[in-house]
Amino acid sequence: MDLKQMEEVIVKLLEQQSLVLYSLKVKHEFGEKILEVIVDGNDLSSDHLGVVNQKLSLALDAVGFDPNYYLEVSSPGAERPLRNETEVLSAVGKYVHIESNEINSDGYLLEFKEGILLFQINLKGRLKKIEIPYQSVKSIRLAIKF
Incomplete structure (x- = not known):
């Protein structure tokens, strides 16, 4: 078989x-x-x-x-990699880790639309939203917030 x-x-x-x-x-x-x-x-x-x-x-x-x-x-684990656009889309609203040309950080994936990730990070107590082109993402995975 x-x-x-x-x-x-x-x-x-x-x-x-x-x-x-x-x-x-x-x-x-x-x-x-x-x-x-x-x-x-x-x-x-x-x-x-x-x-x-x-x-x-x-x-x-x-x-x-x-x-x-x-x-x-x-199971694939709590910090499983998001391998494709479908998995990234299913992670909208979740805490993730993104490595790209623009950023290497944990934060919330707020939106994924038309090839752009809307990512929110906490910089010294200030929430900042960043747009990241999906094509520039080197890796993205679910993350655990401590």
């Missing part, structure tokens, strides 16, 4: 669990084959991911996936 066929099985099961597939890959560590399934959604608790892991294991075994593997189900 190839990765594309596995992805179809995994996506269908994740939809039933109100989750989406963030990434899927097979990796080798310490001589073992690991199927890494990273999921995203509203409920990323360890209890829910444990249930998803069990259901995915049974579903993959039922369709004939090689049984000699370890299944790893996890």
